[in-house]
Structures are given as structure tokens and as C-alpha cells.
Amino acid sequence: MVEVRVSPGRSLADRPVRVEVRGLRPAQLVTLWARLTDEQGEQFQARAFFRADPAGAVDPGRHPALGGSYSGVWPMGLFWFLRPDRPFRRLLKRDVAGSPFLVQLQVFDGAQLAVSPQGRPLACCQAERWYVGPGVRRVPVKEGRVRGALFLPPGAGPFPGVIDLFGGAGGLIEFRAGLLASRGFAVLALAFFAYDDLPRTMAQLDLSYFEEAAEMLLRHPQVRGPGLGVVGVSKGAEVALAMATFLPQVVATVWINGTASLHGNPLVYKDLLIPAIPYSIERVIFTELGAMDNLAVFDDPQDPAYSTSAIPTEKIRGKVLFVVGEADRSINSKLFAQLAMARMAPGSCRLLSYPGAGHLIEPPGSPLCSMSSIQGTPRPVLWGGEAQPHARAQEHSWQEIVRFLELHLGSVATVKL
Structure with missing residues (x-):
């Protein structure tokens, strides 16, 4: 069974997290897709194409992205290279203390070239990115x-x-x-x-x-x-x-x-x-x-x-x-x-x-x-x-x-x- 995890799942927005995919076929081509909707309903997305290693795993911190929103080894690439669906939109957290940004992470088979991914994801998870820590x-x-x-x-x-x-x-x-x-x-x-x-x-x-x-x-x-x-x-x-x-x-x-x-x-x-x-x-x-x-x-x-x-x-x-x-x-x-x-x-x-x-x-x-x-x-x-x-x-x-x-x-x- 394919699984994608982000750890920690709940983190401050300026701190790194680790994304891992397990359960793939060796050398399987996949798309990792990140999506975020801000408080005004604007959509931001990033995607990167990877080939699984011999153990059937993908780790953006160790494996280079072949293409997509970026290329090369970027552990935080799916977060740092988010782009707005509509031009001239800035990702800006307004309700700092009340809620986090929620980043949806999905894995799809093959290289998804369309604006929105086709078919059902192989796996998905969610990351919470907060702008205040507990007790602030x-x-x-x-x-x-x-x-x-x-x-x-x-x-x-x-x-x-x-x-x-x-x-x-x-x-x-x-x-x-x-x-x-x-x-x-x-x-x-x-x-x-x-x-x-x-x-x-x-x-x-x-x-x-x-x-x-x-x-x-x-x-x-x-x-x-x-x-x-x-x-x-x-x-x-x-x-x-x-x-x-x-x-x-x-x-x-x-x-x-x-x-x-x-x-x-x-x-x-x-x-x-x-x-x-x-x-x-x-x-x-x-x-x-x-x-x-x-x-x-x-x-x-x-x-x-x-x-x-x-x-x-x-x-x-x-x-x-x-x-x-x-x-x-x-x-x-x-x-x-x-x-x-x-x-x-x-x-x-x-x-x-x-x-x-x-x-x-x-x-x-x-x-x-x-x-x-x-x-x-x-x-x-x-x-x-x-x-x-x-x-x-x-x-x-x-x-x-x-x-x-x-x-x-x-x-x-x-x-x-």
C-alpha cells in the first residue's frame, strides 16, 4: 500500500518538515502534488516528478525532482515553490493566531502535466503550518x-x-x-x-x-x-x-x-x-x-x-x-x-x-x-x-x-x- 507522510504533521511555518512516500514500485514515476487554499479562497499549488528508489520510496530531501515546479534536491520544495492559480496573488497569512495554513499532499501515478491532477491519488496526507507556537x-x-x-x-x-x-x-x-x-x-x-x-x-x-x-x-x-x-x-x-x-x-x-x-x-x-x-x-x-x-x-x-x-x-x-x-x-x-x-x-x-x-x-x-x-x-x-x-x-x-x-x-x- 502506498503511503505519504509529512513529519512533523503540525509545525511552525518557518521550520522544515520531511516528506516521505513508501510502498511504490522500484523506479515508478510519480507526481507529488501540494495544494493550499488561503483565507480568501485563492489556490496555490506545487508539483514535482520523482522516480522511486529501489526500495519503492521517494524522499524529496534525498531524491532529486526531475521536473515540475522545481528540479533538484529541495527538501521543502513542495512548500517553498507553491504558485498561485491566478496571477498577482501573494500567499499571506492574515489570521495568524486563529488557524494554520493546511497543505494537502497527494501522490499520483505518472507525470501529471495538467493544471489539476487526473484520476485518484495513490495516497494523501495533510500538513499544518502554524504562524504562532503553543502558548503565544x-x-x-x-x-x-x-x-x-x-x-x-x-x-x-x-x-x-x-x-x-x-x-x-x-x-x-x-x-x-x-x-x-x-x-x-x-x-x-x-x-x-x-x-x-x-x-x-x-x-x-x-x-x-x-x-x-x-x-x-x-x-x-x-x-x-x-x-x-x-x-x-x-x-x-x-x-x-x-x-x-x-x-x-x-x-x-x-x-x-x-x-x-x-x-x-x-x-x-x-x-x-x-x-x-x-x-x-x-x-x-x-x-x-x-x-x-x-x-x-x-x-x-x-x-x-x-x-x-x-x-x-x-x-x-x-x-x-x-x-x-x-x-x-x-x-x-x-x-x-x-x-x-x-x-x-x-x-x-x-x-x-x-x-x-x-x-x-x-x-x-x-x-x-x-x-x-x-x-x-x-x-x-x-x-x-x-x-x-x-x-x-x-x-x-x-x-x-x-x-x-x-x-x-x-x-x-x-x-x-
């Missing part, structure tokens, strides 16, 4: 002006504190905060526009709002001070770099594919005003699929006319980890990382730069999203990246991000699922 609590935050969600590991703490920021689409995105809390951090997923009663659009970057959030987090009895960390991607990385520059509470910053100058929105803080470099939207390029390639929208930050828009990173006293996807089609993020680092003190920063990785570098449970629709844009946006190097970048960078935060914020207790 989600606490909605509505205190003063601050809006977001606080994720607390189990136990009394105190835990090292982290603020988690996403980008220009606004709203509140929580999946990374849930995974970091499962690693032992107290994480505030912070919204800064287009959420609850916050402004619908961002007219300016008011750094006092982020200072209020930092002070609120450090006052929490289960958060260990005196410093905290910030993780930001895209516009959130720009904000994170400004926080590291001007807020003494920020001692460890993870900057992922952002800028080192103010763009689109000026920064205001007390008596400080940093003007923004305007977007040159007339230079947007529409791809054959209709997505917007925004790379040329950013003017050269080295132009002397924009010198006053640079974030003065020489003022940073903490540590910064710069994470760059060299195939980023949204921002020339490597240039911005290099410009920021050139102003910083020796030993205060480190660069992780990944050829072939795109803009949305996320925890390794997230398949590449090279283009997607986002709130506030008339057409989908091109993010860039190639599936296999992007997957390697996510796996490596996530481990480095966690180590960086542990090193500079103190030891943590990992939650086991």
Missing part, C-alpha cells in the same frame, strides 16, 4: 495613538522586545511577528497608516508616533529593556533606519530591501524636518503581464540636489543588519544599503546580499512572490526574484536575522510546536 498570545494594541498587535511568548518573561514593520501598502501584517514571538521575542506588529483609525494615506513620516510605540513596548511588564529591536521591509525598512538614527531605545535594526533616504514623505520629529525625494512616476514601466516595474521611479539618491534627504546614519549607535535581494525590481536596495553603511561607524553594520533574490524577502515558509496586487496602486507591482535563489536567501537570511536579534537583545527561549 496575541494582544490587540490601541493605546494612545499606537495601533497594532502584540505577540507574547508563553511564560512570565521578561522577553526582548521587537517592533515589526511592513511597507507601503499599509494596514497590519502579523505573520512575521507571530513567528518571531515563537522564537522567544515580544513583538509589536505595528501599523502606521491604512489601519483602524490611523490616516488612510501617509502624508509624512511622524517619528514621534514610532517613539510612542517604542516607549509603550518597553513599559510592558513582560518586555525586557533597556533597548529593543526593529525589523522593517520596504517602506518599513526606511522607517526602521530612521528609528535607529534618532531613537536611543533602538539598539538592533534589521533593514530589508529599503531606502536610506526619505522618499515620497518627509520625516518630521520635534524640530527636525528631513525633506523627501519625490517619486518620478512618469518613469514607471508596464511589463508584458501588466505589472508596474517601479525601479526607475526612484531618482539617484547620490544627486547633490537630494543630499538633505539622506537619513544621517552616522548618528546610529546601535547595530544594523542590512538584507538585500540583488534582483529586487522595486528598489535598488543594494545601492541604498551601501550608501547607508558608508556613513556608519566601522563594526556597527553588516550586509547580507543575495543574487537572484527579489524584494519580498520573508521567512522561509513564504514562497517567492515576484509580482502582486497591493492596496493603493492602480496595477500589480513587480517585486522581482527567481524562485530557487530567492528560497535560499529566505532560508539563510531568516536564521541570520534571528541570530542577530538574539545577539544584540539577549537570549530567548524558543517555543516548540
